[in-house]
Amino acid sequence: MAPLDRLFDDLSRRDRRVRFLSWLAVLLPATSGALLILSLTLHAFGVPFVAGPASGIILATVAVCASTVASAVVALRPVNLATLLYRLDAAVDGEARLSSLHEARKTGSSRFYEEALTPLVEERSSRYAMILRLTRGARLRVLLGLVLVALVAFSPWIGASLRPDRVASGPGSEGFLAAPPEVESEEELDETAEPDASEESAVGDEAVLDDVLESLRTSRTNPDDEVVEELPDAARLEEMQGDGPTTFVGFLFELSERIRNSGAAELSAEERSLISEILPEVEEELAADLEGLLNDPSADEAQERIERLLSADASFPEIDADALASDVSGNAESVGAFDPTDSSGDPTAPDGESVSPSDEEGGQGDAEGDATSREHDEEGIYPVTDFDGPEDEVPELVEAELPTEIGESGGVIEYITQGVPIEPPEGDSEDGPAYVVDFERMRSILDARTISADAYEIVQRYFEAITQGGT
Amino acid sequence: MITEKDLQRARDAFTRLREAIGTVIVGHDTVVEAALVALLCRGNVLLEGVPGLGKTLLVRALAGALGLRFSRIQFTPDLMPADIIGTDILTEEGGHREFEFAAGPVFANIVLADEVNRATPKTQSALLEAMQERTVTVRGHTYELEEPYIVLATQNPIEMEGTYPLPEAQVDRFLLKAIVRFPSIEELDRITTRNTDAEGMAIPDAVASAEDVLLARDVVAEIPVAEALRNYASRLVLATHPDSEFAPPRIRDYVEYGASPRAAIALIMAAKARAFLCGEVNVRQEDIDAILEPALIHRLILNFRGEAEGIVVADLLEDVLEKVTVL
Numbered sequence: 003m004a005p006l007d008r009l010f011d012d013l014s015r016r017d018r019r020v021r022f023l024s025w026l027a028v029l030l031p032a033t034s035g036a037l038l039i040l041s042l043t044l045h046a047f048g049v050p051f052v053a054g055p056a057s058g059i060i061l062a063t064v065a066v067c068a069s070t071v072a073s074a075v076v077a078l079r080p081v082n083l084a085t086l087l088y089r090l091d092a093a094v095d096g097e098a099r100l101s102s103l104h105e106a107r108k109t110g111s112s113r114f115y116e117e118a119l120t121p122l123v124e125e126r127s128s129r130y131a132m133i134l135r136l137t138r139g140a141r142l143r144v145l146l147g148l149v150l151v152a153l154v155a156f157s158p159w160i161g162a163s164l165r166p167d168r169v170a171s172g173p174g175s176e177g178f179l180a181a182p183p184e185v186e187s188e189e190e191l192d193e194t195a196e197p198d199a200s201e202e203s204a205v206g207d208e209a210v211l212d213d214v215l216e217s218l219r220t221s222r223t224n225p226d227d228e229v230v231e232e233l234p235d236a237a238r239l240e241e242m243q244g245d246g247p248t249t250f251v252g253f254l255f256e257l258s259e260r261i262r263n264s265g266a267a268e269l270s271a272e273e274r275s276l277i278s279e280i281l282p283e284v285e286e287e288l289a290a291d292l293e294g295l296l297n298d299p300s301a302d303e304a305q306e307r308i309e310r311l312l313s314a315d316a317s318f319p320e321i322d323a324d325a326l327a328s329d330v331s332g333n334a335e336s337v338g339a340f341d342p343t344d345s346s347g348d349p350t351a352p353d354g355e356s357v358s359p360s361d362e363e364g365g366q367g368d369a370e371g372d373a374t375s376r377e378h379d380e381e382g383i384y385p386v387t388d389f390d391g392p393e394d395e396v397p398e399l400v401e402a403e404l405p406t407e408i409g410e411s412g413g414v415i416e417y418i419t420q421g422v423p424i425e426p427p428e429g430d431s432e433d434g435p436a437y438v439v440d441f442e443r444m445r446s447i448l449d450a451r452t453i454s455a456d457a458y459e460i461v462q463r464y465f466e467a468i469t470q471g472g473t
Numbered sequence: 474m475i476t477e478k479d480l481q482r483a484r485d486a487f488t489r490l491r492e493a494i495g496t497v498i499v500g501h502d503t504v505v506e507a508a509l510v511a512l513l514c515r516g517n518v519l520l521e522g523v524p525g526l527g528k529t530l531l532v533r534a535l536a537g538a539l540g541l542r543f544s545r546i547q548f549t550p551d552l553m554p555a556d557i558i559g560t561d562i563l564t565e566e567g568g569h570r571e572f573e574f575a576a577g578p579v580f581a582n583i584v585l586a587d588e589v590n591r592a593t594p595k596t597q598s599a600l601l602e603a604m605q606e607r608t609v610t611v612r613g614h615t616y617e618l619e620e621p622y623i624v625l626a627t628q629n630p631i632e633m634e635g636t637y638p639l640p641e642a643q644v645d646r647f648l649l650k651a652i653v654r655f656p657s658i659e660e661l662d663r664i665t666t667r668n669t670d671a672e673g674m675a676i677p678d679a680v681a682s683a684e685d686v687l688l689a690r691d692v693v694a695e696i697p698v699a700e701a702l703r704n705y706a707s708r709l710v711l712a713t714h715p716d717s718e719f720a721p722p723r724i725r726d727y728v729e730y731g732a733s734p735r736a737a738i739a740l741i742m743a744a745k746a747r748a749f750l751c752g753e754v755n756v757r758q759e760d761i762d763a764i765l766e767p768a769l770i771h772r773l774i775l776n777f778r779g780e781a782e783g784i785v786v787a788d789l790l791e792d793v794l795e796k797v798t799v800l
Contacts, residue, residue, distance in 0.1 A: 084699065084700035084701055085700075085701055085800060087699070087701075088699050088700075088701035088702070088799065088800065089800060091699070092758075092799070092800070096757065096758065096759075097753075097755070097757055098699045098701075098702060098755055098756065098757050098758065099755055101699035101700065101701055101702070102697040102698065102699045102754075102755030102756065103697070103755075104699070104700075105697045105698065105699050105700055106697040106755075109697075111695060111697075112695040112696070112697055113474055114474060114475050114476060114477070114480070114695065115695060115696060115697050115754050115755065116697075118477075118480075118754045119697070119754055119755060122754075
C-alpha cells in the first residue's frame with residue numbers, strides 16, 4: 003500500500019475513532035444522567051425504581067452498552083473522505099492540498115499535480131493526524147459520563163428503592179427485618195389473637211415442648227450455627243425468659259427446666275409460697291399435682307407432675323408478676339403490664355403518647371437509658387434495643403418508636419422490655435397488675451430483630467407452648 | 474501530460490506578461506488579472522467603465538506583450554455584421570472572377586470590441602460565434618479563428634441613450650466581467666507622469682508567445698480541484714437563484730434569474746487560472762471567493778424591484794459568500 007493510501011486509511015480510522023468518542027461523549031452523560039435523574043425523581047416520590055441490589059450496576063451497564071452501541075453505529079457509517087480531508091485542510095492551513103491530492107489521485111487526470119502535491123501533504127501529515135483528536139470538551143464530557151455511570155452503579159437510592167431487606171417478605175424469609183407494622187383490620191387482629199383449637203391441642207403435646215426446648219438448646223449452644231450468631235436477641239429472649247416468668251405456666255416451665263438441669267426437685271420457699279398461693283384456685287386434678295410438688299418428690303416424679311400440669315389444657319389463674327419475678331429471678335421491678343383491653347395487638351397508646359414505667363418508678367430507666375438508646379439506621383431498620391448491662395441486671399424498659407403512623411396521631415411509641423412486649427399498666431386492677439402478651443406483640447418484637455426464619459419459628463412455637471395458643 | 478518544466482515555463486511567461494502590462498497600466502490589478510484569467514481559460518472579458526480609464530490601452534498592452542495580432546472594433550449603431558466578421562468580395566484575375574473572403578477584424582488573436590452596446594443586436598450577435606465557437610461562418614463557409622483568441626468588450630455604463638443592452642445570451646458568453654474603477658490619486662499621479670514625460674507611453678514588446686499561452690492553458694486545465702470546493706462552487710451558483718435553498722434573503726427579493734450552469738464552469742475554470750497565477754498547484758477556497766464577483770456579476774438579472782431600488786449585484790454576491798460555506 004502506498005504511503006498516501008496508508009495516510010488516508012489512517013485518517014479514516016482516526017475519524018471513526020473520534021466520531022465514536024465524540025458521540026459517546028454526548029450519549030454517555032445523557033443516558034446515565036437521565037437514569038440518575040429518573041431514579042432520583044422516583045426515589046423522591048417513593049416510587050420503586052428497580053429491584054435487586056445489583057440494579058445500579060445493571061443500569062450503569064445498560065447505559066454504557068446503549069451509548070457504546072449507538073456511538074459505534076454512527077462511527078461505522080461510511081466516511082466521506084473528501085469532506086474529511088477538506089476539513090483537515092481547512093484546519094491546517096486552508097490550502098486544500100490534502101483534498102486536492104485525493105481528488106487528483108481519484109480522477110487520475112493529473113499525474114503531475116499528484117506528484118507536486120504529495121511532498122506538500124507528506125510534510126503536513128503529522129499535523130493532519132493531530133487535528134483528529136478528541137477535543138478537550140469532549141474528553142471532559144466522557145469523563146463526566148463515566149462519573150455519572152459510577153453514580154448510577156453505586157448510588158444508594160437506586161438499589162434501595164426495592165432492596166430485598168426493605169421488603170416485608172414474611173417471617174420465613176431470610177434477612178427479614180422489621181417491616182413497618184401495617185394497621186390490620188380488627189377482624190384480622192381478632193383472628194390472630196384468638197387461639198386456634200388445633201393449635202391448642204398441639205401445644206399440649208409433650209413432644210412439642212421437648213422439641214421446642216431441644217431446638218432452643220441447639221440453636222443456643224451451637225457456635226457454628228450462623229443463625230445463632232446472627233440472632234443474639236433470640237438467645238437473649240430465652241435468657242430473659244429464664245430471668246422471670248410472668249405466668250404460672252412459665253413458672254412451671256422454668257421449674258421443669260431447673261429440675262431437669264439440676265436433677266433436684268427441691269423447691270425454694272418462694273416457689274412453695276407461690277404454689278400454695280395458687281393452689282386453692284385450681285381444679286382438683288391440678289391441685290393434686292401441685293400438692294405433689296410441695297411434698298419434695300423425686301426429680302422424675304416432679305417432672306411428671308409438671309408435664310401433666312402443662313399438658314392439662316387448663317388455664318391457670320393469673321399470678322402476681324412482681325412476686326413471681328422477684329421470687330424467681332428478681333427482675334420484676336421493671337416489668338409492667340399490658341392493658342387487658344389492648345390485647346388485640348394495637349401498638350398505639352390511646353392518646354398517642356405513653357408514660358415510661360421507669361419514670362413512674364423513680365426513674366430507674368434513666369440510669370440505664372443511655373445503654374439502651376434507640377437506633378435508627380439509614381436504611382430504615384427499626385429500632386433494635388441493645389441490652390448491654392450485666393446479665394444479672396434488670397433489663398429496663400426501653401422506648402421503641404415503631405414505624406407506624408395511624409391517622410394523624412403521629413408515630414407510635416412502644417415501651418418494651420427485651421423479649422417481653424408490655425405496656426405500662428394504666429392502673430393496678432384488683433387482682434394486681436395484668437400482664438397480657440399475645441403473639442402479635444411477640445411478632446412486633448421479633449420483627450425488630452435480625453433473626454432467621456428457623457429461630458423465628460422456634461420462638462413462635464415456644465411462645466405458643468407456654469401460652470397454650472392464647473395470651 | 475504536463476511536466477514540471479512546462480509548469481515553470483508557463484509561470485515564467487505569465488509573470489513576464491504581468492510585469493510588461495504593469496509598465497503601461499497603472500493599478501487595475503483586478504482588471505489585468507481578469508484579462509489574464511480569461512486568456513488562460515479560453516474566455517472573453519466584458520470591461521465596464523467610463524471612458525478614459527485605460528481599457529483600450531490595457532488590451533493593446535496585452536496584445537503587445539504577447540506579440541499577438543490585435544484588432545479594435547469601435548461599435549456604432551450603423552455597424553454591420555459583415556464589418557466585423559468579413560465578407561466575400563468579387564475579384565477578377567486574368568479574366569476569371571471569383572469570390573474571395575475578406576476577413577473582418579474578428580480575425581485576430583486579441584479583439585477589442587469597444588462600446589459593444591452601441592451596435593445593434595444583429596451586429597452584436599455576429600460576435601457570438603466567434604466568442605463561443607472560435608469560428609466564423611460566412612456564406613456557408615466556416616473559418617477557424619487562430620488561437621489564442623480572446624475578445625475584450627467594453628461598455629459605457631453612463632451613456633445609455635441610443636445603446637442596445639447586450640442580450641442575456643450574449644452576456645453569458647463572457648467568462649468574466651471586470652469593473653474598471655477610477656484610479657486613486659497615487660495611481661493618477663503615476664498615470665499623468667508616464668503619459669506626459671518626454672518618452673511618452675510605449676506599448677511593451679512581446680515577452681511571451683502564443684505557444685506560452687497555449688501551454689499555460691494546458692497547465693491550468695489540469696489543476697486539481699477538491700471535491701468539497703467543487704461542491705462549494707456549485708452551491709454558490711445555486712445560491713444566486715431566488716428559489717434555491719441556499720439563496721440569501723436579498724437574492725430572493727431582488728433577483729429574477731440566477732447564474733447559469735455556464736457560470737459554474739466559469740467559476741471553476743477561473744479559479745484554476747487564478748490559482749496558477751498565484752503560483753499554486755491546486756485550487757483553494759480563496760481562489761473561488763476572489764473570482765466569484767467577476768464570474769457572476771453579469772449573470773444575475775435583477776427583477777423590477779431590484780432595478781427600482783438600485784440594488785448592486787456585487788452586494789448580493791457578498792451575501793451569497795456569507796451564506797454559503799464549504800462544509
